[in-house]
Amino acid sequence: MSKKILVVTGGGDCPGLNAVIRGIVKRASLEKDWQILGCIESFNGLLKDDVDVIPLTPENVSGIHVKGGTIIKTTNRGGPFQFPIRQADGSWAFEDRSELLKRRIENMGIDAIINIGGDGSQRISLALSDLGLNIVGVPKTIDNDLSSTDFTFGFQTAVQIATEAFDKLVTTAESHNRIFIMEVMGRDAGWIALNTAIAGGAEICLIPEIPYLPHIIAEKINTRYTNNEGFCNIVIAEGATTFDGVQTGSMPTDMGDQHFKLGGVGEKLKTELIREGIEHDIRVTVLGHLQRGGTPLAFDRVLATEFGVKAFEMVKNQEYRKMVVYRHPKISSVSLEKALEKPNFIVPDTDFLVHTARGIGMSLGD
Numbered sequence: 522m523s524k525k526i527l528v529v530t531g532g533g534d535c536p537g538l539n540a541v542i543r544g545i546v547k548r549a550s551l552e553k554d555w556q557i558l559g560c561i562e563s564f565n566g567l568l569k570d571d572v573d574v575i576p577l578t579p580e581n582v583s584g585i586h587v588k589g590g591t592i593i594k595t596t597n598r599g600g601p602f603q604f605p606i607r608q609a610d611g612s613w614a615f616e617d618r619s620e621l622l623k624r625r626i627e628n629m630g631i632d633a634i635i636n637i638g639g640d641g642s643q644r645i646s647l648a649l650s651d652l653g654l655n656i657v658g659v660p661k662t663i664d665n666d667l668s669s670t671d672f673t674f675g676f677q678t679a680v681q682i683a684t685e686a687f688d689k690l691v692t693t694a695e696s697h698n699r700i701f702i703m704e705v706m707g708r709d710a711g712w713i714a715l716n717t718a719i720a721g722g723a724e725i726c727l728i729p730e731i732p733y734l735p736h737i738i739a740e741k742i743n744t745r746y747t748n749n750e751g752f753c754n755i756v757i758a759e760g761a762t763t764f765d766g767v768q769t770g771s772m773p774t775d776m777g778d779q780h781f782k783l784g785g786v787g788e789k790l791k792t793e794l795i796r797e798g799i800e801h802d803i804r805v806t807v808l809g810h811l812q813r814g815g816t817p818l819a820f821d822r823v824l825a826t827e828f829g830v831k832a833f834e835m836v837k838n839q840e841y842r843k844m845v846v847y848r849h850p851k852i853s854s855v856s857l858e859k860a861l862e863k864p865n866f867i868v869p870d871t872d873f874l875v876h877t878a879r880g881i882g883m884s885l886g887d
């Protein structure tokens with residue numbers, strides 16, 4: 522009898538997801554009797570009233586490593602333990618459907634799940650493993666905020682996209698003697714921001730790990746202007762804050778999404794700089810989801826393919842309750858508990874990236 526693996530992509534999408542899927546399917550096709558299934562829209566394909574699961578074959582995954590997004594869709598709303606259900610009055614309630622998921626997985630004869638996702642998805646992996654399901658996790662996020670792996674796929678692509686955008690803002694800033702504030706993603710981690718700032722040559726970079734002081738930023742800006750001539754380019758991470766530690770964003774009001782959405786700190790900084798007396802023209806660009814779309818860089822395609830091959834081999838060897846990781850120069854694995862132990866944030870005192878930024882005269886706003 523053939524063995525079945527269910528592949529799931531969860532949380533926000535990320536360049537490289539399709540390359541992982543293709544890696545799993547291609548590797549499995551070299552063995553006898555493995556069937557790979559894709560669960561549509563994270564676990565929802567098995568949580569909704571109508572089951573939505575598709576076969577993944579070498580034919581239908583052919584060439585998909587080049588494409589961004591995920592061919593089996595994803596969502597960052599709910600999950601098996603908190604499935605969102607719309608109420609008659611328009612509000613949302615959440616239902617634990619994990620037992621239904623388990624029953625359906627057993628009835629379909631699925632032997633193991635490969636769950637490709639970030640920290641939220643891997644917490645779900647751990648809880649499903651506690652329920653007795655066989656799970657292998659694959660780390661995914663443009664934020665690079667998982668500590669047990671050197672890199673997550675998608676991160677390098679996001680940095681490249683942000684850097685290319687930054688380069689474009691530099692030339693227009695210079696032409697108009699303007700200050701540009703470019704807001705990038707990354708949640709509570711400053712990896713995308715600081716890498717982009719160094720790659721692009723920003724004068725100022727603000728990250729969540731280092732609270733900023735508006736008057737220090739204003740002082741730095743003033744050094745960039747003589748008789749109103751000059752320009753200044755700032756990269757700000759969406760999770761950056763002043764010393765009050767209050768992040769900028771909002772709670773979504775619809776779709777059963779319970780996550781605080783970061784966004785708007787670039788505009789907040791603009792207001793703070795005007796308050797500090799900056800009179801030059803300040804423009805804000807929010808890159809948003811551009812950083813998550815499009816074709817993955819070669820580095821991310823390779824890493825994602827390695828993760829896919831490794832994930833299949835872990836299922837084959839029954840190495841469950843673990844997550845694939847990249848620890849240079851090896852692709853290996855750690856327990857899900859270890860993978861979730863702590864996030865990967867920049868450590869300002871010891872990280873060489875911070876040292877480098879300061880070493881080239883970049884202000885980090887402190």
Ligand code: F6P
Pocket residue numbers: 533597639662663664706707708759782783813
């Ligand atoms: O975690 C990836 C990420 O893109 C973050 O950088 C960002 O804060 C968040 O997801 C945005 O999520 P959404 O697509 O739900 O707005």
